[in-house]
Amino acid sequence: MTDRSLIARPVAHRVRWRTPSFDRISFYGLPLVLPLAVLTIWQVATVRGWLAPQILPSPSDVAVTFIDLFVSGDIVTGLAISLRRILVGFALGATGGLVLGVALGRSIRVEQYVGPSLRAIAQVPSLGWLPFLMLIFGLGETLNYVVIAKACFVPIALSTAAGIRNIPVRYIEVARVLRLRRRTMVLRVVLPGALPTIFSGVRIALGHAWIAMVVVEMLADTAGVGYMMTWGRTLFQIDIVIVGMVVIGIVGFAMDAGLRATERRLRQWTPDHV
């Protein structure tokens, strides 16, 4: 009797722990633990006055500023400008990167001519180009587009090339045996085979592009979310700077989450054996 209950209890206990609702809680809840801890420490730090309020405004002050900036339209206007920049710059850089990447992956000659230079260029951060690009393009949208496009061009070109080169040779051989036309071969064999690798390159590229854009806006522009942060620092209203950081983080996270979801879809579409 006693033996049984002793044995039974942990089993029942374990069953309760394994319920799907807990999995759901841990899935949605655990990622929130760290932000909530940071928020708590932040709140304590401001209440205790560990830092001057001009240096570290309280979370509630930042929330109020966020609402103010949202209602006044400053955030929306800034974000609209930033998103348009990232869209145009990314479209330019990604298209170019994809084309060059396919060429690099398919042709050994192109790889021999261009590959090493491209890898060398990749070592210079996009922002290292900024002072030079500013002199060439002046200040304005062109500069933003060029820096963003440059930031995503290189990772996409390299990942596309790698993705294509990593397609198992036997697929290509089968395609040759089947005498597939060049177009069919690219659309049916090469691209689906390379897609997962290309896509992780796209994700990295978008991350680079977003960071590059924020820094260009902070250094060499007078609009967008990055500029809003510089302006906040100039006015010594660090709450505006923090709001900018939060907005940049959330938008960047959302873009990455969107791409990850797309990536999962694409992986389902491509056959498992790839």
Add this chain to the structure above:
Amino acid sequence: MVRFFFKTLLAVSFVVLTSTWASAEEAPQTIRFGAVGSGYGQQVGTQVVSIAHIKGFVQDEIGNPAVKLDWNYFTGTGPAINEAIANGQLDFAQYGSLPAIIARANGVPTKIILSGGGTNIYGVVRSALSIKTIADLKGHSVAIQKATILHWSLLETLAANGLSEKDITILDLKTADQLAALAAGSADASFGTVNVLPLRDQGIVRVIYTSQHDNPRATGPSAFLVTEAFAAKYPELTKRIVRGFVRGAQWVAQPENREEALQIWAKSGVSYDSLKQEYAGELLHDRFDPRLDDFFRGQYADGIRFSKDQKLIRKDVDLAQWIDPQYQDAAFASLGLTNFWPSRNRDGIAATN
């Protein structure tokens, strides 16, 4: 014998020095000073504060070799100095009116103790353009850094010439980027400090305006500030330090020291030639008048009004509360300098006394 004599002298002077200190107040280990720097990592600026530093006037007035003086010249200027003050990393600072007004409006507790003198502001245009006067700027793009004395001076000057900011396109850029924008042709004009002169010497820009010559009220004002915490804790020391600053201004004012002053400032990264042009035809006595007189108050009042108009500050600044002339008055009286600098009226005209 000689050795004994020196040892005694050293011991006596040590006792005398420490006893004068014990009678007054505990001295801090370090006193931190902040000012505007021009070059990369140069430990000297171009203002009176650098004279008081390099010529040892402040050290001399403090008279206690145990107190370490820490001089910081910030190339990030205004915002960086504001952050350092708010973070408790500075006790004294000399910098421009606008960032100081912004800090004060955000509740950073400081007092204005002396005027720091003015910075000449140059209006320059690309050499290829036919712009000759401020009025010709209409419809052109002007590069300045917003929320600085340059921004303030530009709008004051436009107003004095019947224009407003709506008549031009303002490009908000840092100094180095302004120069790049002018060189690349993406800005037509710029309002800047002595830093624009090398660009003129290279033939890239022409100077069409200088504030000192054309509109002294729009010459960039600066002030010495002390944190309220330091002044409350060390009132005696604060007085001594202000005396040191005033002696710096007095030394600069002597024509025979002009050359040496320029040589000291030239170590900041601003070239000797540029400095020579900055002060050409002018007495340093007038430029570095430390008085908190009507001219100074008027310039700061203009700065506060401007900051409100431009929505740079959310709260008002009460100038009368902010300016504390007691240290300056004490320094003038004890150094016999009460009439050395005449009081100026609102427009900068010296009262005849």
